[in-house]
Amino acid sequence: MRVSDFFKRLFRRHPFSCQVALFLLPFSLFPLIDKNVYHIDLMTSIGIYVLLAMGLNVVVGFAGLLNLGYAAFFAIGAYAYALLNLHAGCPFWLGLPAAGIVSMIFGLVIGAPSIRIRGDYLAITTLGFGEIVRIAFNNLDEWTGGPNGLLGIARPKIWVPRFEGGFHWETFSFSVNPTPYFYLVLGLVMFAAYLLFRMSDSKIGRALVAIREDELAASCMGVPVLKIKLTAFGLSAFIAGMAGAVFASKQTIVTPDSFDFVLSVLILAMVVLGGMGNIWGAALGALILGALPELLREFANYRMLLFGVMMVLMMIFRPQGILGSQLIRREMRTEKSE
Amino acid sequence: MNFKFKILDFRWLVLAGMVFVLCGAARKEEVVLIGLVAPLTGDQAYIGTGVLQGAQMAVEDANAKGPLFGDAKVELLGLDDQHNPTQAVLAANKLAANPDVMGVVGHFNSSCTKAASAIYHEGRMTQITPASTNPEISRQGFDTFFRICATDDVQGPAAAEFVWSKLGAKRIAVMDDHTTYGKGLADEFEKKFKALGGTVLRRDAITQGEKDFTPLLTKVKSVNPELIFYGGVYPELALLIKQSRKTGLDAPWMGGDGIFDVTLIKLATPRFSHGTYATMLGVDPHSLPSAKDFVARYEARHGEIGSFSAYAYDAANVLIEAIRRAGAKDRKRVLQEVRKMKDFQGALGVVNFDEKGDAVGRSIGVFKVEEGKFKFIEEIKPA
Amino acid sequence: MSLFIQQLLNGLTIGMVYALIALGYTMVYGVIQLINFAHGDVFMVGAYLALTLIWAFAAVVTGAPFWVVLTALLLFGMAGCAVLGALIERVAYKPLRASPRLAALITSIGVSFFLQNAVMLIYGSKDQSVPEIIPHVRFEFHGVSFSLTQCVIFLTSIALMVFLTWFIQKTKLGKAMRACAENFEAANLMGISADRIIRVTFVMGSALAAVAGGLFGVYYGSINFHDGYLAGLKAFTAAVFGGIGSIPGAMVGGVLLGVLEGLGAAYLSSEWKDVFAFVILIAILLFKPSGILGENLPEKV
Structure with a gap:
């Protein structure tokens, strides 16, 4: 009784931490149950997809x-860490936030002028930007190695305390071995999920939904539309940038055609x-579409067809997605009667 | 009634189970795996399939001769990298994680081979590429890397020599498709050609998958080159040749192993492709006595032999021979055996590796398109 | 100067093809506000259908005049793609009529994957060579040369565009399409069958894409199952360029994009020409978000 009370109180007080822990912590057992290195590697790649989907969800799901051209921000993060590491010897733990910030800066620079553009035109601007970034990485051979890409990117290092023979750090x-990466990505996914939950419950989150529902009404109610949209754009680029850094450190190579x-x-x-608009939905979508091509592998040539x-x-x-948010469904109906 | 049936079912089940276990025990032969990674789906699937079939034949030949050691059978595990380095690393991880895999034949594209080589090196797994010619790959210092084909720092200069001394062309243009392979080959060619005293009038790059090169070719025409060297693969070259003739640019084209494919002639039409030169790693397998048997069996089964099928066949055979000599499922010993391998008799000739893992003594063949066929003109022996 | 005109002509030729594909994007978008990602692949299927007909022709008749073969292959492609377009609409988009717009966007991506891989499985992954059916005739004029193939592309495209404009402006069906684009609900209330109009839109867009595909194959002489991706991307850009939803906009956008690309490749660098095209696109969108000929609709309150 008391124990359940304790959990109830805990959940009420920290709903987001509890949700994140409840859904994601079980995944930490995965490498212990399934020892197949390939499966762990696949789950790590899917984890990177989860990060990206969560990040894109901020812009597409929350802000509408x-x-x-979301891959461009992923690419910028990957190249940012690769260049920082190769030229300045920047270690991974510094490169990770740095890649996120560089990517965010690009997001803001691109977003600031183009965010005024409405609807599908913004889609094309971002599409164009994505292509420009990829072609630029492909053609700027002196900096990016061109199509050969950048090789020899450092993997992360961690320091483990040791007590045998006197205390020292090893x-x-x-x-x-993908297992450490698995935990790294899992940690980042948890961090991102928590961050996004907090954001969606904040003033910014509500403002975003208001903008998605009716931009004009929102701006009339005093929501600083441009500023809020830019925040969403920047945050989403930041997450993609961090995912890019992890990707670069895991592959130890970045080439433009990956993006x-x-x-x-x-x-x-x-x-x-x-x-x-659903944070877990984005994660689930990434899990399904990430795993499907592997599950369909036995169909060989028919794989992509299927x-x-x-x-x-x-x-x-x-149509509303597996975990389609209630709000979007409501919005759909109003859209029809418009 | 029901009860009886249940007992009967149970007995049958036990019996079936026992038979199964017995069969399992009797069939407990060891399986050694060889990985093969190439683009098996997507727009280069036809090359990947040729490579896969070549290696598959080596595996079948080996099993036909009896077990490698004890009662070990060898099997091929083919994986797809879609000529994408990221997929290549994923496939490499899959192979490295499987302790039954002793080595890998692959990958095909230089960019993929290079990206995956670090994974195989960490996994102490022998990697023999049948087709990646970029010289940078073996300069990374991985002792697990081997290559059965010649490199572009042999092929490119050989082509330059040929153009300079045999064709007597002095002022030429160089073009590439901006890939690891194409750019690398064009660079090696240009370096040697300039060293010989030739002039490179223009150096351009195109984008793979593009269709319209007329604007670029109009510009190339204005410098009036005697020959145009192209580093890349044949689909784009076919378009380049056709469109150059249509813009009135009549200089002959030349390329490396990537354009050596009869489809080039089909796509560019025999009329326009006439007079195009190509260097190929080694000579045409059809003309080699050592490859005769393999080529005949291959073509009887799969139709026309792919440009790299024989290389994959040799690469797989080197690996199988090393496993046979190692006599155990042990990656490190297999690797040692490949390192020690001397004068291995392959379908394409004798295989020897230098300290970087590159095949030595690979000659380069020069071909010319005449009447809708690649005609062998001469063999350039390595210096 | 002759070099400039030559580049302009080359750009115009490919621009015509872009315009034909862009029309399909813009028509569908005008009626149901869907970015139909599979449209580029319908174009590619059109090219393969044309190739199949050339093969069939070569096997059955010999020595037919080129315009007979050409007409036959274009008609065959149009018929095949029209059916394909209607089928795609029925299977992948119709069930999603009442769903969020992005849902249909995702099914269109699924259809695109399907078509590409289906063609790859049927015809193989190698580039297919398209036999030269149009005789190699060139017209020279003050150092500017122009081939018969280019001529055919010009005439066919212009004829189709004129026909389409007439159709949209004058016929009953065309007027119904415009009504749907203007106000879907109101058009429905006026007794226009929305399902029928949407089907007609898909059929016409796909038929135009098929013509573009056939001309594309004949012009370049080789086709690949991947070709729909880049051509589709370019045509889509062209549609936005001219103002998505606007039919004359798509024509102007396609032609302009082709010319810009050609000149970019000629005077800047062929590697950077796509960047050049996209930068101009983004600049246009920033300064005139509705495209060159798009209407600037006031926000509904």
């Missing part, structure tokens, strides 16, 4: 702005499939 470097338009579209599909068919079927049977 269609971004078709350096442990990440390697091909093409198809990736932007795929992340968008994850957000929409999972349910726009992937396409399943995307269509999933949307037809669940």
